[in-house]
Amino acid sequence: MKVPAGFFETLWSFVSFLPYFFLLFILGLLKAVIICPIVVGIIMIVNSAVIIGLWPAHFIWTLYCVLRTKRLGPVLKIVALSVLPVPLILWPIVGIVGSLLGGIGYGFFAPLIATFEAVGVDVTDKCYHCFADGCLSTIRGSYTAVQDFIDFCFHAYFSYMDELSEKVPKDEKPIDIKLSKLPSCLLATLVGVPVDVFLITALALWKSPFMLFKGWKRLLEDLIGREGPFLETVCVPFAGLAILLWPLAVVGAVVAAIISSFFLGLYAGVIAHQEDSLQMGLAYIVSVVSLFDEYVNDLLYLREGSCLPRPRYHRNMKTNQEKKKLGDDDNNDLRIKRESSLNMKLVSERSRTLRKAIQQYKPVQIWDWLFKSCEVNGRILLRDGLINIKDVEECIKTGNCKKLGIKLPAWSILQCLLISAKSDSSGLVISDDLELTRINSPRDKVFEWFIGPLLIIKEQIKKLQLDVNEEISLRKLVMEHKNEKPDDWDNSDFPSSDNVRKAQLQAIIRRLQGIVASMSRIPTFRRRIRNLVKILYIEAIQASASSNHIGGITQHIHNKNSSAGTKDVKDRDGTVNVSAEKKPDIGDMV
Numbered sequence: 001m002k003v004p005a006g007f008f009e010t011l012w013s014f015v016s017f018l019p020y021f022f023l024l025f026i027l028g029l030l031k032a033v034i035i036c037p038i039v040v041g042i043i044m045i046v047n048s049a050v051i052i053g054l055w056p057a058h059f060i061w062t063l064y065c066v067l068r069t070k071r072l073g074p075v076l077k078i079v080a081l082s083v084l085p086v087p088l089i090l091w092p093i094v095g096i097v098g099s100l101l102g103g104i105g106y107g108f109f110a111p112l113i114a115t116f117e118a119v120g121v122d123v124t125d126k127c128y129h130c131f132a133d134g135c136l137s138t139i140r141g142s143y144t145a146v147q148d149f150i151d152f153c154f155h156a157y158f159s160y161m162d163e164l165s166e167k168v169p170k171d172e173k174p175i176d177i178k179l180s181k182l183p184s185c186l187l188a189t190l191v192g193v194p195v196d197v198f199l200i201t202a203l204a205l206w207k208s209p210f211m212l213f214k215g216w217k218r219l220l221e222d223l224i225g226r227e228g229p230f231l232e233t234v235c236v237p238f239a240g241l242a243i244l245l246w247p248l249a250v251v252g253a254v255v256a257a258i259i260s261s262f263f264l265g266l267y268a269g270v271i272a273h274q275e276d277s278l279q280m281g282l283a284y285i286v287s288v289v290s291l292f293d294e295y296v297n298d299l300l301y302l303r304e305g306s307c308l309p310r311p312r313y314h315r316n317m318k319t320n321q322e323k324k325k326l327g328d329d330d331n332n333d334l335r336i337k338r339e340s341s342l343n344m345k346l347v348s349e350r351s352r353t354l355r356k357a358i359q360q361y362k363p364v365q366i367w368d369w370l371f372k373s374c375e376v377n378g379r380i381l382l383r384d385g386l387i388n389i390k391d392v393e394e395c396i397k398t399g400n401c402k403k404l405g406i407k408l409p410a411w412s413i414l415q416c417l418l419i420s421a422k423s424d425s426s427g428l429v430i431s432d433d434l435e436l437t438r439i440n441s442p443r444d445k446v447f448e449w450f451i452g453p454l455l456i457i458k459e460q461i462k463k464l465q466l467d468v469n470e471e472i473s474l475r476k477l478v479m480e481h482k483n484e485k486p487d488d489w490d491n492s493d494f495p496s497s498d499n500v501r502k503a504q505l506q507a508i509i510r511r512l513q514g515i516v517a518s519m520s521r522i523p524t525f526r527r528r529i530r531n532l533v534k535i536l537y538i539e540a541i542q543a544s545a546s547s548n549h550i551g552g553i554t555q556h557i558h559n560k561n562s563s564a565g566t567k568d569v570k571d572r573d574g575t576v577n578v579s580a581e582k583k584p585d586i587g588d589m590v
Contacts (some may be wrong), residue, residue, distance in 0.1 A: 021240040024130065031134055034107045039107030039142040040100065044262045046146040047099040050153050051092050059088050059155065065165040073176020099149075106145070109245075110138040114239050120516050148523030156521040160231070177273055185269040188281030192268030199289045200261035204254045212250045214300055219243045238465050256290075264288050271313055284313035325329035369430050373412040382543065386479045388562055389540040395533050403479065404536070405520060405529045410512040411478045417454065418471055421462040428454060450515055464504060469495045474505070483509045 066072065066080050114134025119126050153548040177185070219242055243556075265285070272281030286309060381387040387403070395401040422431045425438030428451070436451070465472075473494045482488050486502040494502065519525050 016115065018240075024119065025112075025241070025244075027130060028112035028134075030114060031111040031131075035111045035135055035138050036104065036107035039110075039138060040103035042139070042142045043099050043103035043106075043146060044096070047149055050150055051099075054153055055092050058091070058153075059163055061158070065161040067163045070168050071164060071172075071174055073174045075179050075182065076174075076176045077176070079182070094501055096496050102145075103142070106142065107138060109394060110141065111135060113241070114138070144527070147527055151526040152521075152523045155526055156523065157563060159517075159521050174289055181273050181276060184278040184281065185273045188272040188278060188285070189269035191268055191282065192285040193265035195285050196268075197258070197261045198267035200264065200292050201258050203293055203296065204257035206561060207300065208254050210248050210302065211253065212247060213314065215246050215250070216243060219246060256557065260391070261292075264292075275313070275315060280315075281312045283311040287311055287313050354416050366430075366436065367528075368523065369434070370412065371532060373416070374409050374532055375535060377412045377415065378404070378408055378532065379539055381411075381475070381479065382536060382539055386476060387536070387540075392533055392537045392540055401529060401533065404533055405526075406513055406516050407479050409516045410509065411475060411520070412513055413516070414474065414478065414509070417458045417461050418466065420458050428458065429577065451518065453511070453515060457511060460504070460508060464501065467495070474509075478509055485514075492527040 022321040062084060063081060064079060066084065069077070072080065111134035114137065115130055118129035153393075268281045268285050271284040272278055275281070290306045290308040290310040293308050294304075297303055297306065378387060387408070391403050395404050416428055416430065420427070423429050425435055425437075427435055430436050438451075438455075473492065477483065477489060477492055477494065481492065483506045486499040486506065488506070489502050496502065520529075
């Protein structure tokens, strides 16, 4: 579709756009009104049942694990045991209310947004998709959300508690606070929470009109001028929906600021403990308000900095007055850098070419690659005998999925690191046409925690310079050995006899398995692993059936040739009797 040029063409495009938008909006609202109660009912009923049913176990087990752990010192343990009952008692209320709000938000906005996405440029049969999209998919999404929440309550929570209560190395010191610092920390927290909540809430409410009108101004300019996010979606009236829903985004930002202010106030106690000074804790209470004001000003492109005082709350930290004493040249350099970064940000927001040149991968794309790689490698390991049907059945029946849920993803990641180490890539070579670097990696803190260590491990593997035989041997060692000490590889076929080299590789394997164990606490991980196990189970059954079938035919031919001149053993109807063991049905096992 051609972008309108000129005043009258732009005006006519805008006028013709309005009825198209309102028809889609009314249709989306009707779908949302029908789907929303169903989604809210599913999420509320199941989540509330899980929260209330597991609350006694969560309450008792949390206190027991904190009491038992050796990772916390005696003073910190007493403080934690005295404070923990409050969030544990509030958890059912927060969980049920959050499920209600989340169900309403998802059940209402998912069908509404899907209605507008159905008229995209790449969508065929737009009329059908306008009515169908967002109905069944939203209901299925609610089942997925409930399943992930159950996985979190049953698996991730107990996994965290097991890690907290497990044995610690002898050289690791427990985390503790000094009893003499406790009064100042508590006083800083008691002062910081009400002060910061009040001041940050007042600032958020004061800045919210600026955010509302500046956002509307920018969205309208982009809509009329076909710039920004609407340059690529000229045919889609998604712009009107974004303008209409912008006040909800402003309300969400204000609510997020109010919630975060509570934790910012609590952090004053941490500052008081780190600096061993109540004065520093109180200074942080004042300074964090100024930092919040400066952050909001930068976000809304208001004036630089903040007029609020910002005292020093770290001993090695410079105050505003000390920073102002910098030379004019330094100030000019800082201002030039700031303006250039701002210009680059504006250019990146408006430049369609730049956004196409640098493709930003989403977390779900990396997640899909990981499990696709696990599926491919799982079939290879199943074919080579490193995974058998007993491992799959054990994972399905007993839930012991360490080999399939930990070792298999760790091997898949290790194989990616081996390929990346041999290439000249600065990142991770995911496939022939996909390379993950720090530039195009997802801007997600969770994935940054995982991808950062993987890049370090890749450089360690690169320095080891493994040969082909070592790489082949590693596949078996990862899947079938403990990899705790070099002696574990004595009876293996690892080519090298260097114990230092073995220890380095074992440390890398343990590190990868630890990363995968942390990934397994993400709710979607267990759901994807269950789907992977079902696929491998079907592959194992087919491979076993094919092997038995070929083996039976071979044995029959052998018997026929060896018993020439004698009669074949047949049933009463004259057919050869071939018996096969019945395999368990996956539906019965799941």
